[in-house]
Amino acid sequence: MSQEEVKANLPMEFKIYADTHVIVDCTELRCQTPSSFLLQSEMFSNYKSHCTMKALVGIAPHGPITFVSSLYKGPISDKYMFIQSGIQHLLTEDMAVMANKGFLIDDHSQMPTAEVHQTQEIARLRIHMERVIRRVKENKLFNTNIPLAIAGSINQLFTVACLLSNYQCRALVKKWAKEV
Secondary structure, eight states: OOOHHHTOOOEEEGGGGGTTEEEEEEEEEEEEOSSSSHHHHHHHETTTEEEEEEEEEEEEESSSEEEEOOOOOSSOHHHHHHHTGGGGGGGOOTTTEEEOTTSSSOOOOOOOGHHHHHHHHHHHHHHHHHHHHHHHTSTTTSSOOOOOGGGTTTTHHHHHHHHHGSSOOOOOHHHHHHHO
């Protein structure tokens, strides 16, 4: 989505973060446990205590999904996902990326005290991202363990499910829903 389209549809809640072009987050999808112990170890996520596939999803501030990465095996860091996805090549220096505080791209792990209030405000705005991911995961294919038999098609299926969620009736931001 172009920078002009994002700015034209920017919700009032984002006016103080007017340079926000995309909100990103990673999500893990549970999958069937492989019989190979090597593959199990590559796909096992300690966070989910299960074998998973992980993707990076980006939304515009007004709600539609604008970026979906390929799915990667299990325990991959958010930073690695961000770099591997190539999303940074689609952004210019004046486009801000909003992410949760646990999404570390640089190597600073502790936030200065002055940023705590700002982080709380961003968390309130990021709730839209949680809703979008939940909407995709409500798809019958993704709300259970993904069978390994469809592993060869899972990237396409996940991408289509993400993009189709843009056409569901439940708008995240009312202003945009009235215009579409």
